[in-house]
Amino acid sequence: MDDLTQSQIADFEDQVADFLPNHSLDCVILGYEHQQLKVLLLQWKINGAWCLPGGFIFKDEDLTSAAHRVLRERTGLRQLFLNQFHTFGSQKRAAHPTEREGQMIREHMTQLGFRNPEVLKWFDNRFITTGYFALVDISKAQPQPDFLSASCEWKSVDSIPKLILDHNEILGRALEYLRIQLNYLPIGLSLLPKKFTMQDLQKLYESILQRPLERSNFQRKILKLNFLNRHEKQMTGAANKAPYLYSFNEKKYHDLLENGIGFL
Amino acid sequence: MDDLTQSQIADFEDQVADFLPNHSLDCVILGYEHQQLKVLLLQWKINGAWCLPGGFIFKDEDLTSAAHRVLRERTGLRQLFLNQFHTFGSQKRAAHPTEREGQMIREHMTQLGFRNPEVLKWFDNRFITTGYFALVDISKAQPQPDFLSASCEWKSVDSIPKLILDHNEILGRALEYLRIQLNYLPIGLSLLPKKFTMQDLQKLYESILQRPLERSNFQRKILKLNFLNRHEKQMTGAANKAPYLYSFNEKKYHDLLENGIGFL
DNA sequence: TATTATTGTATTTATTTGACACAATAAAAC
DNA sequence: GTTTTATTGTGTCAAATAAATACAATAATA
Numbered sequence: 001m002d003d004l005t006q007s008q009i010a011d012f013e014d015q016v017a018d019f020l021p022n023h024s025l026d027c028v029i030l031g032y033e034h035q036q037l038k039v040l041l042l043q044w045k046i047n048g049a050w051c052l053p054g055g056f057i058f059k060d061e062d063l064t065s066a067a068h069r070v071l072r073e074r075t076g077l078r079q080l081f082l083n084q085f086h087t088f089g090s091q092k093r094a095a096h097p098t099e100r101e102g103q104m105i106r107e108h109m110t111q112l113g114f115r116n117p118e119v120l121k122w123f124d125n126r127f128i129t130t131g132y133f134a135l136v137d138i139s140k141a142q143p144q145p146d147f148l149s150a151s152c153e154w155k156s157v158d159s160i161p162k163l164i165l166d167h168n169e170i171l172g173r174a175l176e177y178l179r180i181q182l183n184y185l186p187i188g189l190s191l192l193p194k195k196f197t198m199q200d201l202q203k204l205y206e207s208i209l210q211r212p213l214e215r216s217n218f219q220r221k222i223l224k225l226n227f228l229n230r231h232e233k234q235m236t237g238a239a240n241k242a243p244y245l246y247s248f249n250e251k252k253y254h255d256l257l258e259n260g261i262g263f264l
Numbered sequence: 265m266d267d268l269t270q271s272q273i274a275d276f277e278d279q280v281a282d283f284l285p286n287h288s289l290d291c292v293i294l295g296y297e298h299q300q301l302k303v304l305l306l307q308w309k310i311n312g313a314w315c316l317p318g319g320f321i322f323k324d325e326d327l328t329s330a331a332h333r334v335l336r337e338r339t340g341l342r343q344l345f346l347n348q349f350h351t352f353g354s355q356k357r358a359a360h361p362t363e364r365e366g367q368m369i370r371e372h373m374t375q376l377g378f379r380n381p382e383v384l385k386w387f388d389n390r391f392i393t394t395g396y397f398a399l400v401d402i403s404k405a406q407p408q409p410d411f412l413s414a415s416c417e418w419k420s421v422d423s424i425p426k427l428i429l430d431h432n433e434i435l436g437r438a439l440e441y442l443r444i445q446l447n448y449l450p451i452g453l454s455l456l457p458k459k460f461t462m463q464d465l466q467k468l469y470e471s472i473l474q475r476p477l478e479r480s481n482f483q484r485k486i487l488k489l490n491f492l493n494r495h496e497k498q499m500t501g502a503a504n505k506a507p508y509l510y511s512f513n514e515k516k517y518h519d520l521l522e523n524g525i526g527f528l
Numbered sequence: 529t530a531t532t533a534t535t536g537t538a539t540t541t542a543t544t545t546g547a548c549a550c551a552a553t554a555a556a557a558c
Numbered sequence: 559g560t561t562t563t564a565t566t567g568t569g570t571c572a573a574a575t576a577a578a579t580a581c582a583a584t585a586a587t588a
Contacts, residue, residue, distance in 0.1 A: 021286070022284045023287060089394070090326050128287055128394075130353070180448070199565090216548085235555090236565095237554085239564060240566075242565090478578075479535085483536070499585070502587095505533080507534080508535090
Protein backbone atom coordinates (compact mmCIF):
# COMPACT_ATOMS: atom_id res chain seq x y z
CA MET A 1 0.00 0.00 0.00
CA ASP A 2 1.19 3.50 -0.83
CA ASP A 3 1.87 5.61 2.22
CA LEU A 4 1.00 9.26 1.99
CA THR A 5 3.68 11.90 2.21
CA GLN A 6 3.98 13.84 5.48
CA SER A 7 2.72 16.98 3.72
CA GLN A 8 -0.41 15.24 2.43
CA ILE A 9 -1.16 14.12 5.97
CA ALA A 10 -0.48 17.55 7.42
CA ASP A 11 -2.71 19.15 4.77
CA PHE A 12 -5.71 17.03 5.62
CA GLU A 13 -5.12 17.37 9.38
CA ASP A 14 -5.09 21.16 8.96
CA GLN A 15 -8.20 21.14 6.80
CA VAL A 16 -10.31 19.04 9.15
CA ALA A 17 -10.51 21.90 11.64
CA ASP A 18 -11.83 24.17 8.89
CA PHE A 19 -14.53 21.83 7.61
CA LEU A 20 -18.16 21.98 8.68
CA PRO A 21 -18.36 18.98 11.02
CA ASN A 22 -21.71 17.53 9.96
CA HIS A 23 -22.06 18.11 6.26
CA SER A 24 -20.53 16.43 3.24
CA LEU A 25 -21.25 16.15 -0.44
CA ASP A 26 -21.11 13.32 -2.93
CA CYS A 27 -20.81 13.63 -6.68
CA VAL A 28 -22.40 11.38 -9.25
CA ILE A 29 -20.18 12.21 -12.23
CA LEU A 30 -21.65 10.80 -15.41
CA GLY A 31 -20.01 10.33 -18.78
CA TYR A 32 -20.89 8.52 -21.98
CA GLU A 33 -18.58 6.21 -23.91
CA HIS A 34 -19.02 3.20 -26.20
CA GLN A 35 -22.77 3.75 -26.14
CA GLN A 36 -22.84 3.30 -22.37
CA LEU A 37 -23.67 5.67 -19.56
CA LYS A 38 -20.80 5.58 -17.06
CA VAL A 39 -20.22 6.89 -13.56
CA LEU A 40 -16.91 7.77 -11.93
CA LEU A 41 -16.20 5.62 -8.85
CA LEU A 42 -13.34 5.46 -6.37
CA GLN A 43 -11.88 2.28 -4.94
CA TRP A 44 -10.32 2.42 -1.49
CA LYS A 45 -6.74 1.36 -0.96
CA ILE A 46 -7.34 -0.73 2.13
CA ASN A 47 -10.11 -3.13 1.20
CA GLY A 48 -11.10 -2.40 -2.35
CA ALA A 49 -14.48 -0.95 -1.30
CA TRP A 50 -16.14 1.23 -3.94
CA CYS A 51 -17.64 4.66 -3.33
CA LEU A 52 -18.75 7.86 -4.98
CA PRO A 53 -16.28 10.75 -5.03
CA GLY A 54 -17.12 13.11 -2.21
CA GLY A 55 -15.77 15.74 0.08
CA PHE A 56 -16.35 18.21 2.86
CA ILE A 57 -17.29 21.89 2.93
CA PHE A 58 -14.98 24.54 4.35
CA LYS A 59 -16.58 26.79 6.93
CA ASP A 60 -16.15 29.79 4.64
CA GLU A 61 -17.04 28.04 1.40
CA ASP A 62 -20.30 27.86 -0.55
CA LEU A 63 -21.77 24.37 -0.84
CA THR A 64 -21.81 24.82 -4.62
CA SER A 65 -18.14 25.82 -4.68
CA ALA A 66 -17.24 22.76 -2.65
CA ALA A 67 -19.01 20.58 -5.21
CA HIS A 68 -17.10 22.25 -8.05
CA ARG A 69 -13.88 21.78 -6.11
CA VAL A 70 -14.49 18.04 -5.64
CA LEU A 71 -15.40 17.66 -9.29
CA ARG A 72 -12.22 19.49 -10.31
CA GLU A 73 -10.04 17.42 -7.98
CA ARG A 74 -11.41 14.14 -9.37
CA THR A 75 -11.59 15.01 -13.07
CA GLY A 76 -9.41 18.07 -13.67
CA LEU A 77 -12.50 19.71 -15.25
CA ARG A 78 -13.86 23.19 -14.49
CA GLN A 79 -17.09 25.02 -15.11
CA LEU A 80 -19.13 22.01 -16.03
CA PHE A 81 -22.72 21.15 -15.79
CA LEU A 82 -23.19 20.38 -12.10
CA ASN A 83 -26.57 20.13 -10.43
CA GLN A 84 -27.69 19.38 -6.91
CA PHE A 85 -30.33 16.65 -6.82
CA HIS A 86 -31.02 15.57 -3.23
CA THR A 87 -29.80 15.85 0.36
CA PHE A 88 -29.55 12.65 2.35
CA GLY A 89 -30.15 13.17 6.04
CA SER A 90 -30.81 9.79 7.57
CA GLN A 91 -29.48 9.64 11.08
CA LYS A 92 -28.21 6.15 10.25
CA ARG A 93 -25.54 7.73 8.08
CA ALA A 94 -23.66 8.22 11.39
CA ALA A 95 -23.39 4.51 12.07
CA HIS A 96 -19.64 4.39 11.52
CA PRO A 97 -18.24 4.17 15.06
CA THR A 98 -20.00 0.99 16.07
CA GLU A 99 -19.87 -0.82 12.77
CA ARG A 100 -17.26 -2.45 10.68
CA GLU A 101 -16.99 0.39 8.20
CA GLY A 102 -16.10 2.90 10.93
CA GLN A 103 -13.40 0.73 12.49
CA MET A 104 -12.12 -0.03 9.05
CA ILE A 105 -11.75 3.62 8.12
CA ARG A 106 -9.74 4.30 11.28
CA GLU A 107 -7.45 1.32 10.60
CA HIS A 108 -7.10 2.50 7.04
CA MET A 109 -6.12 6.02 8.07
CA THR A 110 -3.70 4.74 10.70
CA GLN A 111 -1.99 2.62 8.09
CA LEU A 112 -1.83 5.62 5.78
CA GLY A 113 0.10 7.48 8.48
CA PHE A 114 -2.54 9.56 10.31
CA ARG A 115 -1.86 9.90 14.05
CA ASN A 116 -3.93 12.88 15.25
CA PRO A 117 -6.86 11.41 17.25
CA GLU A 118 -9.13 14.33 16.28
CA VAL A 119 -8.59 13.46 12.65
CA LEU A 120 -9.00 9.71 13.19
CA LYS A 121 -12.39 10.43 14.81
CA TRP A 122 -13.48 12.67 11.94
CA PHE A 123 -15.32 9.98 10.01
CA ASP A 124 -17.32 9.05 13.11
CA ASN A 125 -19.26 12.29 12.73
CA ARG A 126 -22.81 12.24 11.49
CA PHE A 127 -22.77 13.73 8.02
CA ILE A 128 -25.80 15.03 6.20
CA THR A 129 -24.70 14.74 2.60
CA THR A 130 -25.83 16.67 -0.45
CA GLY A 131 -25.77 14.80 -3.76
CA TYR A 132 -24.63 16.55 -6.92
CA PHE A 133 -24.53 15.18 -10.37
CA ALA A 134 -22.29 16.28 -13.18
CA LEU A 135 -22.45 15.48 -16.87
CA VAL A 136 -19.01 15.48 -18.42
CA ASP A 137 -17.27 14.77 -21.71
CA ILE A 138 -15.54 11.56 -20.72
CA SER A 139 -12.73 12.09 -23.23
CA LYS A 140 -11.68 15.33 -21.52
CA ALA A 141 -11.75 14.06 -17.92
CA GLN A 142 -8.58 12.89 -16.19
CA PRO A 143 -9.67 10.75 -13.24
CA GLN A 144 -7.61 11.27 -10.07
CA PRO A 145 -8.09 9.14 -6.93
CA ASP A 146 -8.27 10.91 -3.56
CA PHE A 147 -5.92 10.11 -0.67
CA LEU A 148 -8.06 7.21 0.58
CA SER A 149 -8.31 5.60 -2.82
CA ALA A 150 -6.12 3.50 -5.04
CA SER A 151 -8.06 4.11 -8.22
CA CYS A 152 -10.66 6.27 -9.87
CA GLU A 153 -12.52 4.60 -12.72
CA TRP A 154 -15.46 4.90 -15.07
CA LYS A 155 -17.98 2.10 -14.50
CA SER A 156 -21.02 1.40 -16.64
CA VAL A 157 -24.21 2.22 -14.74
CA ASP A 158 -25.45 -1.22 -15.83
CA SER A 159 -22.85 -2.97 -13.68
CA ILE A 160 -22.38 -1.04 -10.46
CA PRO A 161 -20.67 -2.88 -7.60
CA LYS A 162 -21.83 -2.71 -3.98
CA LEU A 163 -20.88 0.76 -2.75
CA ILE A 164 -20.21 1.90 0.83
CA LEU A 165 -22.94 3.27 3.10
CA ASP A 166 -25.95 4.51 1.15
CA HIS A 167 -23.99 5.35 -1.99
CA ASN A 168 -25.97 2.89 -4.13
CA GLU A 169 -29.13 4.72 -3.06
CA ILE A 170 -27.53 8.07 -3.87
CA LEU A 171 -26.54 6.89 -7.33
CA GLY A 172 -30.00 5.47 -7.91
CA ARG A 173 -31.59 8.78 -7.01
CA ALA A 174 -29.26 10.64 -9.35
CA LEU A 175 -30.25 8.42 -12.26
CA GLU A 176 -33.92 8.80 -11.42
CA TYR A 177 -33.51 12.58 -11.29
CA LEU A 178 -31.70 12.47 -14.61
CA ARG A 179 -34.61 10.63 -16.21
CA ILE A 180 -37.25 12.95 -14.79
CA GLN A 181 -35.29 16.09 -15.64
CA LEU A 182 -34.19 14.74 -19.01
CA ASN A 183 -36.10 17.37 -20.96
CA TYR A 184 -34.53 20.23 -19.02
CA LEU A 185 -30.86 19.15 -18.95
CA PRO A 186 -28.18 19.68 -21.61
CA ILE A 187 -27.60 15.95 -21.88
CA GLY A 188 -26.30 15.86 -25.40
CA LEU A 189 -24.10 18.91 -25.21
CA SER A 190 -22.52 17.77 -21.94
CA LEU A 191 -22.03 14.09 -22.66
CA LEU A 192 -21.21 13.90 -26.37
CA PRO A 193 -18.10 15.11 -28.16
CA LYS A 194 -18.35 18.26 -30.31
CA LYS A 195 -19.39 16.28 -33.38
CA PHE A 196 -21.52 13.17 -33.27
CA THR A 197 -23.89 11.13 -35.38
CA MET A 198 -27.66 10.91 -34.99
CA GLN A 199 -27.18 7.34 -33.81
CA ASP A 200 -24.85 8.53 -31.03
CA LEU A 201 -27.53 10.92 -29.81
CA GLN A 202 -30.27 8.31 -30.05
CA LYS A 203 -28.27 5.69 -28.15
CA LEU A 204 -27.59 8.26 -25.44
CA TYR A 205 -31.31 8.95 -25.02
CA GLU A 206 -32.03 5.24 -25.04
CA SER A 207 -29.47 4.51 -22.34
CA ILE A 208 -30.99 7.18 -20.11
CA LEU A 209 -34.62 6.30 -20.79
CA GLN A 210 -33.87 2.58 -20.70
CA ARG A 211 -36.06 1.85 -23.67
CA PRO A 212 -35.60 1.70 -27.44
CA LEU A 213 -36.72 4.62 -29.61
CA GLU A 214 -37.82 4.27 -33.23
CA ARG A 215 -34.92 5.45 -35.39
CA SER A 216 -36.60 7.42 -38.16
CA ASN A 217 -39.11 9.10 -35.87
CA PHE A 218 -36.31 10.09 -33.49
CA GLN A 219 -34.41 11.67 -36.36
CA ARG A 220 -37.47 13.55 -37.61
CA LYS A 221 -38.31 14.95 -34.19
CA ILE A 222 -34.78 16.01 -33.37
CA LEU A 223 -34.20 17.69 -36.71
CA LYS A 224 -37.52 19.51 -36.46
CA LEU A 225 -36.40 21.10 -33.18
CA ASN A 226 -33.76 22.77 -35.28
CA PHE A 227 -30.91 22.99 -32.78
CA LEU A 228 -28.42 20.86 -34.69
CA ASN A 229 -25.87 21.96 -37.27
CA ARG A 230 -25.18 19.40 -39.98
CA HIS A 231 -21.57 18.84 -41.03
CA GLU A 232 -19.66 16.52 -43.35
CA LYS A 233 -20.38 12.82 -43.50
CA GLN A 234 -18.51 10.43 -41.29
CA MET A 235 -16.93 7.65 -43.35
CA THR A 236 -17.17 4.80 -40.91
CA GLY A 237 -15.41 2.16 -42.99
CA ALA A 238 -18.49 -0.04 -42.77
CA ALA A 239 -20.29 -1.42 -45.77
CA ASN A 240 -23.18 0.98 -45.69
CA LYS A 241 -24.30 4.57 -46.14
CA ALA A 242 -22.23 7.04 -44.12
CA PRO A 243 -24.07 9.16 -41.53
CA TYR A 244 -23.78 12.93 -41.25
CA LEU A 245 -21.99 14.45 -38.29
CA TYR A 246 -23.89 17.00 -36.24
CA SER A 247 -23.05 19.59 -33.59
CA PHE A 248 -25.23 21.67 -31.27
CA ASN A 249 -26.31 25.21 -31.94
CA GLU A 250 -25.79 26.02 -28.28
CA LYS A 251 -28.00 29.08 -28.14
CA LYS A 252 -31.01 27.36 -29.70
CA TYR A 253 -30.40 24.26 -27.59
CA HIS A 254 -30.37 26.21 -24.33
CA ASP A 255 -33.40 28.28 -25.34
CA LEU A 256 -35.37 25.10 -25.94
CA LEU A 257 -34.22 23.52 -22.67
CA GLU A 258 -35.64 26.45 -20.70
CA ASN A 259 -39.15 25.25 -21.49
CA GLY A 260 -38.23 21.58 -21.74
CA ILE A 261 -37.74 19.48 -24.84
CA GLY A 262 -40.65 17.08 -25.16
CA PHE A 263 -39.58 13.47 -25.53
CA LEU A 264 -41.07 11.04 -23.13
CA MET B 265 -44.51 41.78 23.76
CA ASP B 266 -45.32 38.40 25.24
CA ASP B 267 -42.54 37.02 27.40
CA LEU B 268 -41.96 33.33 27.25
CA THR B 269 -42.44 31.14 30.28
CA GLN B 270 -39.33 29.93 32.10
CA SER B 271 -40.05 26.40 30.94
CA GLN B 272 -40.24 27.41 27.27
CA ILE B 273 -36.86 29.08 27.67
CA ALA B 274 -35.36 26.10 29.46
CA ASP B 275 -36.73 23.76 26.78
CA PHE B 276 -35.05 25.61 23.93
CA GLU B 277 -31.80 26.04 25.91
CA ASP B 278 -31.72 22.30 26.53
CA GLN B 279 -32.48 21.50 22.90
CA VAL B 280 -29.76 23.73 21.44
CA ALA B 281 -27.06 21.39 22.73
CA ASP B 282 -28.77 18.49 20.95
CA PHE B 283 -29.17 20.17 17.57
CA LEU B 284 -26.74 19.76 14.70
CA PRO B 285 -24.91 23.09 14.78
CA ASN B 286 -24.74 23.89 11.08
CA HIS B 287 -27.90 22.56 9.52
CA SER B 288 -31.46 23.83 9.48
CA LEU B 289 -34.56 23.30 7.42
CA ASP B 290 -37.24 25.60 6.07
CA CYS B 291 -40.73 24.62 5.02
CA VAL B 292 -42.73 26.11 2.20
CA ILE B 293 -46.21 25.04 3.27
CA LEU B 294 -48.70 25.61 0.49
CA GLY B 295 -52.47 25.67 0.65
CA TYR B 296 -55.28 26.71 -1.69
CA GLU B 297 -58.21 28.91 -0.77
CA HIS B 298 -60.52 31.38 -2.60
CA GLN B 299 -58.89 30.33 -5.88
CA GLN B 300 -55.49 31.47 -4.63
CA LEU B 301 -52.32 29.56 -3.89
CA LYS B 302 -51.18 30.50 -0.38
CA VAL B 303 -48.07 29.97 1.71
CA LEU B 304 -47.78 29.84 5.49
CA LEU B 305 -45.53 32.61 6.87
CA LEU B 306 -44.42 33.60 10.34
CA GLN B 307 -44.10 37.17 11.60
CA TRP B 308 -41.54 37.86 14.32
CA LYS B 309 -42.62 39.45 17.56
CA ILE B 310 -39.85 42.02 17.75
CA ASN B 311 -39.86 43.83 14.42
CA GLY B 312 -42.61 42.31 12.33
CA ALA B 313 -40.15 40.65 9.94
CA TRP B 314 -41.62 37.82 7.89
CA CYS B 315 -40.04 34.41 7.41
CA LEU B 316 -40.72 30.83 6.41
CA PRO B 317 -41.38 28.33 9.19
CA GLY B 318 -38.17 26.48 9.93
CA GLY B 319 -36.31 24.54 12.53
CA PHE B 320 -33.24 22.56 13.49
CA ILE B 321 -32.34 18.89 13.36
CA PHE B 322 -31.63 16.86 16.48
CA LYS B 323 -28.35 14.96 16.41
CA ASP B 324 -30.23 11.66 16.54
CA GLU B 325 -33.06 12.64 14.21
CA ASP B 326 -33.56 12.02 10.49
CA LEU B 327 -33.68 15.16 8.37
CA THR B 328 -37.05 14.01 7.04
CA SER B 329 -38.43 13.48 10.54
CA ALA B 330 -37.34 16.96 11.51
CA ALA B 331 -39.24 18.38 8.54
CA HIS B 332 -42.37 16.46 9.57
CA ARG B 333 -41.93 17.71 13.14
CA VAL B 334 -41.73 21.35 12.01
CA LEU B 335 -44.75 20.91 9.78
CA ARG B 336 -46.70 19.35 12.63
CA GLU B 337 -45.70 22.09 15.09
CA ARG B 338 -46.84 24.85 12.69
CA THR B 339 -50.02 23.28 11.34
CA GLY B 340 -51.04 20.48 13.67
CA LEU B 341 -51.05 18.18 10.63
CA ARG B 342 -49.41 14.75 10.34
CA GLN B 343 -48.46 12.43 7.53
CA LEU B 344 -48.90 14.91 4.75
CA PHE B 345 -47.36 15.34 1.41
CA LEU B 346 -43.89 16.73 2.18
CA ASN B 347 -41.05 16.85 -0.32
CA GLN B 348 -37.50 18.10 -0.20
CA PHE B 349 -36.73 20.42 -3.11
CA HIS B 350 -33.31 22.06 -2.61
CA THR B 351 -30.51 22.63 -0.11
CA PHE B 352 -29.20 26.16 0.21
CA GLY B 353 -25.54 26.31 1.15
CA SER B 354 -24.33 29.82 0.43
CA GLN B 355 -21.67 30.81 2.90
CA LYS B 356 -23.37 34.24 3.09
CA ARG B 357 -26.19 32.58 5.01
CA ALA B 358 -23.86 32.96 8.05
CA ALA B 359 -23.81 36.75 7.81
CA HIS B 360 -25.82 37.20 11.01
CA PRO B 361 -23.18 38.28 13.54
CA THR B 362 -21.95 41.33 11.68
CA GLU B 363 -25.24 42.48 10.25
CA ARG B 364 -28.38 44.02 11.54
CA GLU B 365 -30.37 40.81 11.41
CA GLY B 366 -27.92 39.00 13.71
CA GLN B 367 -27.81 41.75 16.32
CA MET B 368 -31.54 42.02 16.10
CA ILE B 369 -32.10 38.33 16.79
CA ARG B 370 -29.91 38.53 19.92
CA GLU B 371 -31.81 41.61 21.17
CA HIS B 372 -35.03 39.83 20.39
CA MET B 373 -34.03 36.74 22.34
CA THR B 374 -32.74 38.80 25.26
CA GLN B 375 -36.08 40.59 25.45
CA LEU B 376 -37.87 37.25 25.33
CA GLY B 377 -35.93 36.19 28.44
CA PHE B 378 -32.99 34.19 27.11
CA ARG B 379 -29.79 34.66 29.15
CA ASN B 380 -27.50 31.72 28.32
CA PRO B 381 -24.72 33.15 26.10
CA GLU B 382 -24.34 29.81 24.25
CA VAL B 383 -27.96 30.05 23.24
CA LEU B 384 -27.78 33.74 22.33
CA LYS B 385 -24.88 32.91 19.98
CA TRP B 386 -26.80 30.05 18.35
CA PHE B 387 -28.17 32.07 15.44
CA ASP B 388 -24.66 33.31 14.60
CA ASN B 389 -23.83 29.83 13.33
CA ARG B 390 -23.57 29.18 9.64
CA PHE B 391 -26.58 27.07 8.67
CA ILE B 392 -26.86 25.08 5.50
CA THR B 393 -30.61 24.80 5.12
CA THR B 394 -32.70 22.21 3.35
CA GLY B 395 -35.96 23.41 1.82
CA TYR B 396 -39.08 21.23 2.04
CA PHE B 397 -42.44 21.92 0.60
CA ALA B 398 -45.74 20.62 1.81
CA LEU B 399 -49.13 20.67 0.14
CA VAL B 400 -51.92 20.84 2.71
CA ASP B 401 -55.68 21.14 2.93
CA ILE B 402 -55.86 24.69 4.24
CA SER B 403 -59.18 24.07 5.97
CA LYS B 404 -57.65 21.39 8.20
CA ALA B 405 -54.49 23.28 9.21
CA GLN B 406 -54.31 25.15 12.50
CA PRO B 407 -51.47 27.66 12.19
CA GLN B 408 -49.32 28.01 15.33
CA PRO B 409 -46.54 30.60 15.64
CA ASP B 410 -43.16 29.50 17.04
CA PHE B 411 -41.57 31.13 20.09
CA LEU B 412 -39.96 33.92 18.06
CA SER B 413 -43.15 34.82 16.26
CA ALA B 414 -46.31 36.71 17.03
CA SER B 415 -48.35 35.26 14.20
CA CYS B 416 -48.55 32.50 11.64
CA GLU B 417 -50.62 33.36 8.58
CA TRP B 418 -51.58 32.23 5.09
CA LYS B 419 -50.39 34.73 2.46
CA SER B 420 -51.23 34.61 -1.23
CA VAL B 421 -48.13 33.75 -3.26
CA ASP B 422 -49.05 36.73 -5.46
CA SER B 423 -48.34 39.18 -2.64
CA ILE B 424 -45.36 37.98 -0.65
CA PRO B 425 -43.66 40.54 1.61
CA LYS B 426 -39.90 40.92 1.93
CA LEU B 427 -38.72 37.89 3.91
CA ILE B 428 -35.59 37.54 6.08
CA LEU B 429 -32.29 36.29 4.68
CA ASP B 430 -32.72 34.32 1.45
CA HIS B 431 -36.25 33.15 2.26
CA ASN B 432 -37.71 34.87 -0.81
CA GLU B 433 -35.27 32.89 -2.94
CA ILE B 434 -36.21 29.68 -1.12
CA LEU B 435 -39.90 30.31 -1.73
CA GLY B 436 -39.24 31.12 -5.39
CA ARG B 437 -37.38 27.85 -5.85
CA ALA B 438 -40.20 25.91 -4.22
CA LEU B 439 -42.74 27.39 -6.63
CA GLU B 440 -40.48 26.70 -9.59
CA TYR B 441 -40.06 23.11 -8.42
CA LEU B 442 -43.81 22.81 -8.01
CA ARG B 443 -44.35 23.91 -11.61
CA ILE B 444 -41.72 21.56 -13.04
CA GLN B 445 -42.89 18.61 -10.93
CA LEU B 446 -46.56 19.42 -11.45
CA ASN B 447 -47.27 16.23 -13.37
CA TYR B 448 -45.79 14.03 -10.64
CA LEU B 449 -47.30 15.61 -7.51
CA PRO B 450 -50.72 14.96 -5.95
CA ILE B 451 -51.64 18.62 -6.30
CA GLY B 452 -55.38 18.22 -6.41
CA LEU B 453 -55.69 15.59 -3.73
CA SER B 454 -53.49 17.53 -1.32
CA LEU B 455 -54.79 21.04 -1.87
CA LEU B 456 -58.50 20.66 -2.55
CA PRO B 457 -61.22 19.59 -0.16
CA LYS B 458 -62.73 16.10 -0.53
CA LYS B 459 -65.35 17.31 -3.00
CA PHE B 460 -64.76 20.04 -5.53
CA THR B 461 -65.99 21.29 -8.88
CA MET B 462 -64.17 21.06 -12.18
CA GLN B 463 -63.70 24.81 -12.04
CA ASP B 464 -61.94 24.51 -8.68
CA LEU B 465 -59.49 22.03 -10.16
CA GLN B 466 -58.93 24.14 -13.26
CA LYS B 467 -58.29 27.32 -11.27
CA LEU B 468 -55.80 25.43 -9.12
CA TYR B 469 -53.87 24.32 -12.18
CA GLU B 470 -54.04 27.83 -13.60
CA SER B 471 -52.67 29.40 -10.44
CA ILE B 472 -49.72 27.00 -10.44
CA LEU B 473 -49.00 27.22 -14.17
CA GLN B 474 -49.64 30.97 -14.20
CA ARG B 475 -51.57 30.80 -17.45
CA PRO B 476 -55.21 30.30 -18.48
CA LEU B 477 -56.39 26.90 -19.69
CA GLU B 478 -59.27 26.37 -22.09
CA ARG B 479 -62.27 25.23 -20.05
CA SER B 480 -63.89 22.55 -22.21
CA ASN B 481 -60.58 21.01 -23.28
CA PHE B 482 -59.44 20.91 -19.64
CA GLN B 483 -62.62 19.12 -18.66
CA ARG B 484 -62.37 16.62 -21.51
CA LYS B 485 -58.73 15.78 -20.74
CA ILE B 486 -59.24 15.38 -17.02
CA LEU B 487 -62.32 13.20 -17.38
CA LYS B 488 -60.56 11.02 -19.96
CA LEU B 489 -57.83 10.24 -17.38
CA ASN B 490 -60.61 8.60 -15.42
CA PHE B 491 -59.41 9.26 -11.88
CA LEU B 492 -62.41 11.33 -10.72
CA ASN B 493 -65.62 10.13 -9.15
CA ARG B 494 -68.68 12.21 -10.05
CA HIS B 495 -71.14 13.07 -7.28
CA GLU B 496 -74.30 15.14 -6.90
CA LYS B 497 -74.59 18.61 -8.40
CA GLN B 498 -73.64 21.64 -6.37
CA MET B 499 -76.50 24.16 -6.35
CA THR B 500 -74.58 27.40 -6.27
CA GLY B 501 -77.52 29.78 -6.08
CA ALA B 502 -76.34 31.50 -9.24
CA ALA B 503 -78.54 31.94 -12.30
CA ASN B 504 -76.94 29.19 -14.33
CA LYS B 505 -76.42 25.47 -14.71
CA ALA B 506 -75.12 23.81 -11.55
CA PRO B 507 -71.77 22.01 -11.76
CA TYR B 508 -71.16 18.46 -10.61
CA LEU B 509 -68.99 17.79 -7.57
CA TYR B 510 -66.06 15.43 -8.00
CA SER B 511 -63.68 13.54 -5.73
CA PHE B 512 -60.47 11.63 -6.42
CA ASN B 513 -60.23 7.91 -6.94
CA GLU B 514 -57.01 7.87 -4.94
CA LYS B 515 -55.64 4.63 -6.28
CA LYS B 516 -56.08 5.58 -9.94
CA TYR B 517 -54.75 9.08 -9.23
CA HIS B 518 -51.57 7.80 -7.61
CA ASP B 519 -51.04 5.17 -10.32
CA LEU B 520 -51.20 7.87 -12.97
CA LEU B 521 -48.85 10.17 -11.06
CA GLU B 522 -46.14 7.50 -11.03
CA ASN B 523 -45.61 8.05 -14.74
CA GLY B 524 -46.63 11.68 -14.73
CA ILE B 525 -49.93 13.23 -15.84
CA GLY B 526 -49.35 15.09 -19.08
CA PHE B 527 -50.55 18.67 -19.01
CA LEU B 528 -48.06 21.27 -20.01
C1' DT C 529 -92.21 32.59 -19.53
C1' DA C 530 -88.14 34.77 -21.25
C1' DT C 531 -83.46 35.93 -19.83
C1' DT C 532 -78.89 35.06 -18.07
C1' DA C 533 -74.53 32.90 -17.17
C1' DT C 534 -72.33 28.73 -16.81
C1' DT C 535 -71.86 23.78 -17.61
C1' DG C 536 -71.35 19.32 -20.16
C1' DT C 537 -70.58 17.53 -24.49
C1' DA C 538 -69.87 17.38 -29.44
C1' DT C 539 -67.67 18.91 -33.69
C1' DT C 540 -64.26 20.49 -36.62
C1' DT C 541 -59.65 21.25 -37.90
C1' DA C 542 -54.83 21.16 -37.39
C1' DT C 543 -50.89 18.93 -35.49
C1' DT C 544 -48.22 15.14 -33.70
C1' DT C 545 -47.15 10.42 -33.27
C1' DG C 546 -45.92 5.60 -34.37
C1' DA C 547 -45.17 2.18 -37.74
C1' DC C 548 -43.33 1.16 -41.78
C1' DA C 549 -41.70 1.72 -46.73
C1' DC C 550 -37.99 2.70 -49.72
C1' DA C 551 -34.38 4.75 -52.30
C1' DA C 552 -29.50 6.28 -51.50
C1' DT C 553 -24.97 4.91 -50.40
C1' DA C 554 -20.10 3.36 -48.54
C1' DA C 555 -17.60 -0.55 -48.40
C1' DA C 556 -17.01 -5.46 -48.91
C1' DA C 557 -17.69 -9.73 -51.52
C1' DC C 558 -17.69 -11.80 -55.62
C1' DG D 559 -16.78 -4.01 -62.45
C1' DT D 560 -20.91 -5.80 -60.59
C1' DT D 561 -23.47 -7.51 -56.78
C1' DT D 562 -24.31 -7.73 -52.00
C1' DT D 563 -24.75 -5.79 -47.41
C1' DA D 564 -26.09 -2.88 -43.67
C1' DT D 565 -27.36 1.51 -42.48
C1' DT D 566 -28.99 6.15 -43.44
C1' DG D 567 -32.14 9.98 -44.88
C1' DT D 568 -36.60 10.86 -46.18
C1' DG D 569 -41.49 9.93 -47.26
C1' DT D 570 -46.13 8.12 -46.35
C1' DC D 571 -50.23 7.00 -44.02
C1' DA D 572 -53.35 5.92 -40.42
C1' DA D 573 -54.23 6.79 -35.63
C1' DA D 574 -53.99 9.65 -31.69
C1' DT D 575 -53.90 14.15 -29.66
C1' DA D 576 -54.73 19.05 -29.25
C1' DA D 577 -56.91 23.69 -29.91
C1' DA D 578 -60.74 26.30 -31.12
C1' DT D 579 -65.37 26.68 -31.28
C1' DA D 580 -70.31 25.55 -31.27
C1' DC D 581 -74.37 24.51 -28.84
C1' DA D 582 -77.94 22.46 -26.07
C1' DA D 583 -78.97 21.86 -21.04
C1' DT D 584 -79.98 24.09 -16.88
C1' DA D 585 -80.52 26.72 -12.17
C1' DA D 586 -81.88 30.91 -10.80
C1' DT D 587 -83.65 35.59 -11.89
C1' DA D 588 -86.39 39.10 -14.10
